[in-house]
Amino acid sequence: MENIIGYRCTLCGSEFEYKELTTCPGCGEKGILDIIFDYHKTGAVFNRSTLARDRRFDIWRYKALLPVKGEGFEKYLRVGWTPLYRSNSLEKELGIKELYIKDDGINPTGSLKDRASGVAVAKAFELGYRTVACSSTGNAASSLAGNAARLGLKSVIFVPQRAPEGKVAQLLIFGAKVVSVIGDYRDTFNLSKAAIDKYGWYNRNAGINPVMVEGKKTVALEIAEQLDFEPSDWVAVSVGDGCTIGGVYKGFYDLYKLRMIDRIPKILGVQSTGCSPFVDAAGDLAALKPAEEDTLADSIAVGIPRNPVKAMRAVSESGGKWLAVSDDLILDTMRVLGRMEGVFSEPAGAAAAAGVRQAVEQGIIKPGETVTAISTGSGLKDVKNALRAAGKPSLCEPNLDALEKSGILL
Numbered sequence: 001m002e003n004i005i006g007y008r009c010t011l012c013g014s015e016f017e018y019k020e021l022t023t024c025p026g027c028g029e030k031g032i033l034d035i036i037f038d039y040h041k042t043g044a045v046f047n048r049s050t051l052a053r054d055r056r057f058d059i060w061r062y063k064a065l066l067p068v069k070g071e072g073f074e075k076y077l078r079v080g081w082t083p084l085y086r087s088n089s090l091e092k093e094l095g096i097k098e099l100y101i102k103d104d105g106i107n108p109t110g111s112l113k114d115r116a117s118g119v120a121v122a123k124a125f126e127l128g129y130r131t132v133a134c135s136s137t138g139n140a141a142s143s144l145a146g147n148a149a150r151l152g153l154k155s156v157i158f159v160p161q162r163a164p165e166g167k168v169a170q171l172l173i174f175g176a177k178v179v180s181v182i183g184d185y186r187d188t189f190n191l192s193k194a195a196i197d198k199y200g201w202y203n204r205n206a207g208i209n210p211v212m213v214e215g216k217k218t219v220a221l222e223i224a225e226q227l228d229f230e231p232s233d234w235v236a237v238s239v240g241d242g243c244t245i246g247g248v249y250k251g252f253y254d255l256y257k258l259r260m261i262d263r264i265p266k267i268l269g270v271q272s273t274g275c276s277p278f279v280d281a282a283g284d285l286a287a288l289k290p291a292e293e294d295t296l297a298d299s300i301a302v303g304i305p306r307n308p309v310k311a312m313r314a315v316s317e318s319g320g321k322w323l324a325v326s327d328d329l330i331l332d333t334m335r336v337l338g339r340m341e342g343v344f345s346e347p348a349g350a351a352a353a354a355g356v357r358q359a360v361e362q363g364i365i366k367p368g369e370t371v372t373a374i375s376t377g378s379g380l381k382d383v384k385n386a387l388r389a390a391g392k393p394s395l396c397e398p399n400l401d402a403l404e405k406s407g408i409l410l
Contacts, residue, residue: 003038006036008036010313011032014026051225094356101343113376133156137159137160163298164383166382185302213310219374220255236267239311243306246313248374249264249318265372267318274295275293296331325354331350333354337375338390
């Protein structure tokens, strides 16, 4: 980690040496930190040539850009290097030049959050922690529990009572101590913070731990590499806490500073109309206010985002756009992705592609442009809403005459 210079506060700009630190000592909890890399040193050991020779296809191929020691990664779950599909059908229907779908739902626990949790567990293990903890609407929780279990660490997870059963089941299977909080995500986060402070567990909460963005940025590093370092004009990502979109921007920013790409894609930040604090603020951090958490896309139902500066920066500095899509459009996009592209996304995972459809309709994305939509989670995470999107199977008596009379096959 000799190529890490230190931290910089996103609010006051103060810089600190690289040691165990979560937020800015002066700004408190809102003083989210950036990890600063020495790109000259990094470029000497990490470039297109070194990647071409690297036969390890997971997030650890990018270890030179991650804030952990490069040791023992064969013991970890295999996270990353998920497929980037060129659209066969939806691209034509939208009338755009190229559409790519990054399917992060096939990560070990079924979501992009494995990228952050893999790095979090590596960091916790490196620092000597035996217990890791976080609050989550579901995916971050299950990813932390699974990655922790692999290394023999204990996990304590706080989830809102509304968390989908599929995600809670993962937590319990992975042996986590699960606290189902009677309240919304705000209440859940506050209880987790109080418990982490009291018991001294490693804090995986993505909104405030700067290490998490570094793990999530690997999705952008992969997209760029899979497109031969010529990323699409736009990259669409669903947004809750702000950490994922912040990570997407950071990954492209790192590659740009290393001169491995010649531009940063425009980033489309997509929220649900039922929970859209970033969209409501229209890019003005001062106008960001608590929002209702009234959406079926539970993974992005965050009424008080904990990482607003990085999220706002991702859109503004990339020349991107914020927009909100309805839950009905999200459900329809789940069907479209499944039937036209064979990708099974949970609601939050389909939100990015829903945003692309709406952005094309509104003229934000032009016909001659190229787009990547990140599907952040598997549809198996939320079977209840998958069935709402797809409908129920047709019943039939067990004989051919009944099948023909039913009209099911028409």
